[in-house]
Amino acid sequence: MSKRIVIDPVTRIEGHAKISIFVDDAGNVADAEFHVVEFRGFEKFCEGRPFGEMPGITPRICGICPVSHLLASAKAGDAIMAVDIPPAADKLRRLMNLGQIVQSHALSFFHLSAPDFLLGWDTPQPRRNVFGLIGSNKELARAGIRLRQFGQEIIEILGGKKIHPAWAVPGGVRAPLTKDGRERIRQWMPEAFATTQAAFDVWNKTMETHRRELQIFGNFPSLFMGLVSEDGTWEHHGGRLRFTDSSGSIIADQVDPQKYFEVIGESVQSSSYLKSPYYLPLGFPDGIYRVGPLARLNVAEQMGVPRADAELKKFTKLGRGAVTSSFLYHYARLIEILAALEYIELYLDDDELLSDYLRADAGINSLRGVGASEAPRGTLFHDYTVDRNGLLQKVNLIVATGQNNLAMNRTVAQIARHYVKGDEIPEPLLNRVEHGIRCYDPCLSCSTHAAGQMPMCVRLIAPDGTVIREVTRG
Amino acid sequence: MAAKTLTIDGKPISAEEGATILQASEEAGAKIPTLCHLDGVYDVGACRLCLVEVTGVPKLLPACTTTVAEGMDVKTDSERLRRYRRMILELLFAERNHVCAVCVSNGHCELQTLAYNHGMDHVRYDYLFPKWGVDNTHPLFGMDHNRCILCTRCVRVCWHIEGAGTKNVSGRGAQARIITDLNIPWGESDSCTRCGKCVQACPTGALSHKGSTVGEMERDRGKLEFIVLAREKKQWVTAD
Ligand code: SF4
Ligand code: SF4
Ligand code: FES
Numbered sequence: 001m002s003k004r005i006v007i008d009p010v011t012r013i014e015g016h017a018k019i020s021i022f023v024d025d026a027g028n029v030a031d032a033e034f035h036v037v038e039f040r041g042f043e044k045f046c047e048g049r050p051f052g053e054m055p056g057i058t059p060r061i062c063g064i065c066p067v068s069h070l071l072a073s074a075k076a077g078d079a080i081m082a083v084d085i086p087p088a089a090d091k092l093r094r095l096m097n098l099g100q101i102v103q104s105h106a107l108s109f110f111h112l113s114a115p116d117f118l119l120g121w122d123t124p125q126p127r128r129n130v131f132g133l134i135g136s137n138k139e140l141a142r143a144g145i146r147l148r149q150f151g152q153e154i155i156e157i158l159g160g161k162k163i164h165p166a167w168a169v170p171g172g173v174r175a176p177l178t179k180d181g182r183e184r185i186r187q188w189m190p191e192a193f194a195t196t197q198a199a200f201d202v203w204n205k206t207m208e209t210h211r212r213e214l215q216i217f218g219n220f221p222s223l224f225m226g227l228v229s230e231d232g233t234w235e236h237h238g239g240r241l242r243f244t245d246s247s248g249s250i251i252a253d254q255v256d257p258q259k260y261f262e263v264i265g266e267s268v269q270s271s272s273y274l275k276s277p278y279y280l281p282l283g284f285p286d287g288i289y290r291v292g293p294l295a296r297l298n299v300a301e302q303m304g305v306p307r308a309d310a311e312l313k314k315f316t317k318l319g320r321g322a323v324t325s326s327f328l329y330h331y332a333r334l335i336e337i338l339a340a341l342e343y344i345e346l347y348l349d350d351d352e353l354l355s356d357y358l359r360a361d362a363g364i365n366s367l368r369g370v371g372a373s374e375a376p377r378g379t380l381f382h383d384y385t386v387d388r389n390g391l392l393q394k395v396n397l398i399v400a401t402g403q404n405n406l407a408m409n410r411t412v413a414q415i416a417r418h419y420v421k422g423d424e425i426p427e428p429l430l431n432r433v434e435h436g437i438r439c440y441d442p443c444l445s446c447s448t449h450a451a452g453q454m455p456m457c458v459r460l461i462a463p464d465g466t467v468i469r470e471v472t473r474g
Numbered sequence: 475m476a477a478k479t480l481t482i483d484g485k486p487i488s489a490e491e492g493a494t495i496l497q498a499s500e501e502a503g504a505k506i507p508t509l510c511h512l513d514g515v516y517d518v519g520a521c522r523l524c525l526v527e528v529t530g531v532p533k534l535l536p537a538c539t540t541t542v543a544e545g546m547d548v549k550t551d552s553e554r555l556r557r558y559r560r561m562i563l564e565l566l567f568a569e570r571n572h573v574c575a576v577c578v579s580n581g582h583c584e585l586q587t588l589a590y591n592h593g594m595d596h597v598r599y600d601y602l603f604p605k606w607g608v609d610n611t612h613p614l615f616g617m618d619h620n621r622c623i624l625c626t627r628c629v630r631v632c633w634h635i636e637g638a639g640t641k642n643v644s645g646r647g648a649q650a651r652i653i654t655d656l657n658i659p660w661g662e663s664d665s666c667t668r669c670g671k672c673v674q675a676c677p678t679g680a681l682s683h684k685g686s687t688v689g690e691m692e693r694d695r696g697k698l699e700f701i702v703l704a705r706e707k708k709q710w711v712t713a714d
Pocket of ligand 3: 507508509511519521
């Protein structure tokens with residue numbers, strides 16, 4: 001039998017979550033679980049609707065990554081129409097996704113995570129947040145906020161408004177980049193690069209001072225999955241799936257995302273509404289894999305742009321084979337911001353993005369279509385089955401936070417093992433477990449597709465299941 | 475034709491005999507909200523949004539189907555009228571499933587615009603959440619019964635401008651719905667000429683070009699007026 005320690009809520013993560021730490025009779029941590037207790041109902045809600053509406057509907061699943069759902073949804077629509085979208089539309093969608101990666105990673109790094117490692121784990125709330133950071137490192141905090149703004153502005157320039165832009169549609173996009181928009185983006189570039197450089201400097205120091213965190217914040221072998229191009233270059237909107245193991249060997253490559261179900265199984269956990277996907281050939285739970293920045297950098301052979309490639313070389317040296325510490329998600333995020341900036345810069349000199357041939361037209365040519373795109377947090381799948389008239393019969397969404405669920409559990413257990421002694425929930429543990437989860441930057445309302453709340457409390461449960469102690473934190 | 479003199483919102487007006495209050499009000503510069511009225515086809519008084527007060531008549535009268543009379547004193551705006559109009563709008567929203575944020579007509583919808591203009595910030599009635607489907611069988615157009623307000627504009631343009639007679643109404647009350655021919659999937663209709671006039675006529679997101687996504691349905695009512703004007707007056711002029 002084991003005791004259960006429940007930490008709730010994980011602040012600064014969108015949505016609500018609850019963590020259980022299972023302790024055995026000797027007082028050692030046996031296991032941990034990061035529960036997602038929100039209700040899932042989104043897939044049902046879409047049934048019967050025309051598939052073309054999905055790019056307008058799905059961004060509403062998640063307030064924090066609407067763009068990712070928009071793009072995956074439009075891609076699933078392309079697959080149902082069985083069209084190759086116009087090249088300009090593909091580039092424009094990519095540009096938007098790059099904007100999304102920049103804004104989301106900037107939010108994760110500067111607003112949500114940096115306060116922990118820059119202000120110190122044990123800085124009490126409410127100071128261990130971006131406002132605290134503004135107090136202690138005004139320049140960096142300000143630059144980070146502006147970097148996020150830059151990403152949001154790209155999205156807005158293309159999609160018209162910051163959130164829920166129904167701009168990408170099955171077959172392409174609705175509007176091109178304007179010359180004026182292009183110049184607005186161009187003006188930001190020097191500042192965006194400078195901010196990223198400053199973040200790298202901060203990060204390099206952080207790695208020196210946080211060796212313990214590197215060791216225990218989710219450092220374990222697992223598989224990694226992400227999209228790569230034909231020659232193994234980093235991909236974010238297109239390409240095919242690649243799995244590598246923790247030695248860095250490729251175990252599955254160039255898997256057509258349309259056939260994701262041949263390599264990915266989905267296990268439904270009773271303790272969580274989140275589906276836990278796993279690599280099918282290895283079964284559950286051995287097929288645990290991680291997605292997101294860390295995974296993408298592990299599966300990619302190169303970034304495809306010079307400055308990010310130089311960083312990738314340094315990054316790769318941090319692992320034997322694959323880089324396995326989830327604390328390095330932060331570093332991977334910075335490298336992806338840099339790569340995104342370099343790709344954005346390339347697009348600024350590409351006149352095709354101003355083209356008005358943006359939309360392919362077709363009827364229903366396939367009754368099932370999958371759209372896979374790299375959301376900032378990891379690979380996102382939208383899988384639609386339609387009838388002959390294009391009305392949705394079945395919708396399956398696989399989101400990053402679901403795919404990282406098992407890894408998050410392991411991360412929590414690993415951290416807890418170093419901090420939990422006996423019946424106590426020591427203060428240092430709470431902040432560190434929170435951060436361990438934050439490495440993955442989960443977006444919970446996204447993972448469970450709808451919102452719903454749980455009471456917030458910390459519970460200590462005896463081996464026989466009784467609650468010994470209850471602490472409310474918030 | 476004899477002219478009638480009347481007052482609309484205190485303004486003396488002369489209107490042709492047989493003109494509706496709605497037509498006369500245009501001259502008076504009064505803007506009466508309408509929903510089922512569509513220039514070019516006859517009026518049926520289905521939505522009741524155009525209700526006006528007429529001195530001496532205890533009940534409210536629809537401006538689109540009430541003809542002017544000598545000495546009539548019409549009021550097109552009052553606290554009472556605004557209250558009723560808002561109520562009508564709320565009932566329309568409660569009766570079907572309107573999710574503007576994801577609707578093809580978002581931003582270009584007459585119902586939505588009227589709701590904004592009448593300060594409809596919430597609906598006081600219980601939503602019925604009926605189970606209505608989408609008919610996407612037609613190669614060009616889609617019909618989403620969830621958004622239909624049964625104004626019958628589509629039926630009237632189909633019968634009286636196009637002359638195809640494809641669109642009809644079946645059922646009563648809350649069960650009433652727009653059907654194709656004798657209730658067959660739209661895509662199987664032989665009478666439908668695929669002219670798309672119904673789609674141009676629809677005030678809401680109920681009828682749309684297939685494949686439209688959020689906010690993409692913008693209609694061009696000018697086309698209908700153009701045809702009617704050309705047919706009736708033998709004038710081939712564009713609106714602007
Ligand atoms: S038809 Fe109009 S009112 Fe109804 S959901 Fe669509 S936009 Fe909103
Ligand atoms: S389909 Fe449109 S035009 Fe026809 S009755 Fe319904 S709302 Fe009116
Ligand atoms: S416009 Fe007069 S009743 Fe509808």
